[in-house]
Amino acid sequence: MFPKKALRHVPAVVAGLLAGALVLSACSSDDGGSPTQGIPGAAQNNQQGNGGAPAQPINLTIAPAGGKNVNPATPIVVKASNGKLVDVTVKNKVKGTVVKGETAADGLSWTSSEPLGYGATYTVTAHAQPMGGGDAVEKTAELTTLQPDKLANPNMIPAPSSVKSTGIGVGQPIVFQFSYPVQNKAAVEKQLKVESSPEQEGGWYWIDDKNVHYRPKEYWQANTTIKVTAKVYGVDFGNGVFGSEDREETYKVHDAWVAKADGNTHKMKIYKNGDLVKTMDISLGKGSTPTHVGPHVISDKHEDYVMDSCTYGVCKGDPNYYRSHEKWSQRISNDGEFVHENPNSVSAQGNTNVSHGCINLNGENAQWAYQHLGIGDVVEVTNSGGPKLPLWDLYGDWELSWSAWQQGSAIK
Incomplete structure (x- = not known):
């Protein structure tokens, strides 16, 4: 350090050098506070592309x-x-x-x-x-991750594997049946998606806390492809229940088969893609056990089936109780209505309604119907004298108008 008095006699060039040294000293840091300290190459990086600004920490x-x-x-x-x-x-x-x-x-x-x-x-x-x-x-x-109290499986009806080779009929609703009740219906419904090709308007309806159905506004068009997606894994169903897995399935709609059974004419006309292909003599339910009126959907088929009225509450001791083996049986409701052969009512077929609610046919016609109709095909019943098929009675879905069906969605 120069004495103050001596500094006044230092040549101007030397004084300028000293001032530069002081400036450089003021711009350096010796307190270890640099944000890049300890990162190899950081000092070099500070001089590249950022005008010398300190690098920001990761x-x-x-x-x-x-x-x-x-x-x-x-x-x-x-x-x-x-x-x-x-x-x-x-x-x-x-x-x-x-x-x-x-x-x-x-x-x-x-x-x-x-x-x-x-x-x-x-x-x-x-x-x-x-x-x-x-x-x-x-x-x-x-x-x-969270641990649910219970896991709900998104079971599908009909089982996609059961109709892979045959396809489904134009009346078949898409059904999710969950293994536990759903409290948060809107949250679950938002994760359910149906895409149809060709595109058709449709919607969901909650039949009860476990079952939600999807149907189009009108019957499916023949040869429609239906892609169904359920993104319910991780979805809170309520009451400690969560979705167990996601599902993605595809259904194919086959030709449009619609049978029209008339209780006044005692005839059933069968249409394929709108064309009449067969007319059959029938006998519907008698006055005490009339067949439900309205559209029915075939949900099950058995070449040989034991029909027991006790399965829907009419048991021994009731005058309407029955138990019999029937051939070529196709279920059209859950309370015992079938299309099937009944050799005991052949004389009444075409003129009188005498059954317990089923649509009786002779052997030849029953076998033909069994071989041509299938899961999801429609049987429309008119003039039977019976009440409408209930919504819950698998499947009463088509009894509701489109506006009424839309009210069954949990998403408002």
């Missing part, structure tokens, strides 16, 4: 945050700022299995691509590197 975030009672259907998302992801590993802590995921093209995020399990703990480990290179940083987290 920030890694892992979501969902909290780590407890995580919904297993919620994707895990890892994001990096001021750096790019090198790798992300999500591992089941007990099983050791690794969850699949994908890193975005820009390297700034990673998202899991498969659901987690219920009641499981996962460890998340992420590494990211500074934009300009250097040592990677690490962040870890642990999360546990």
Whole structure:
């Protein structure tokens, strides 16, 4: 340090050099506060492309945050700022299995691509590197998914495998039957989707707490392809019940078969794609046990079937009780109505209604109907003297007008 008096005699050039040295000293840092300290190459990076500004520290975030009672259907998302992801590993802590995921093209995020399990703990480990290179940083987290009290299966009717080779008829509703009651119907219904080709208007109706049906405004068009999706895994059904799995199934509608049974003429006319192909003599239900009026849908078929009225509450001791073997039987309601052969009523077929509610045919006609009609085909009954087929009576869906059907949706 020069004495103050001597400094006044220093040549101007030397004084200028001293002043420059003081300025350089003031711009340096010796307190260890640089944000890039300890990152190799950071000082060099500060001078490239950012005008000398200090590099920002890498920030890694892992979501969902909290780590407890995580919904297993919620994707895990890892994001990096001021750096790019090198790798992300999500591992089941007990099983050791690794969850699949994908890193975005820009390297700034990673998202899991498969659901987690219920009641499981996962460890998340992420590494990211500074934009300009250097040592990677690490962040870890642990999360546990929720454990439901019960899991509801989304069972489908008809079972897709049972109609894969035959297809379904134009009257067949799409049915989800859940294994536990659904309290949060709107939340579940929002995850159910039906796509038809060609496109047709349709909607859902909750028959009860376990059963929801989908039908189009009119009968399905012949040869329609129906794609059904249920994204219910992780959905809260209410009362501690959650969806057990997602489902995606495809149905194919076959030709349009509609049978029209008239209680006044005692004839049943059968149409294929709108063309009349067969007319049969029939006998409907007698006055004390009339056949339900309105559209019915074939739900089951048996070449040889034991019909027992006790299955729907009419048991021994009741004058209307019966138990008999019948051939070529096709169920059209759950309370005992079938289209089937009845050799005992052949003399009445074509002129009198004498059955317990079924549509009786002779052997030849019953076999023909059995071989040509199938699951989902329609049998429309008129002039039977009976009440309308109840909505719940598998399937009374077509008894409702379209506006009334729409009221059965839980989404308002």
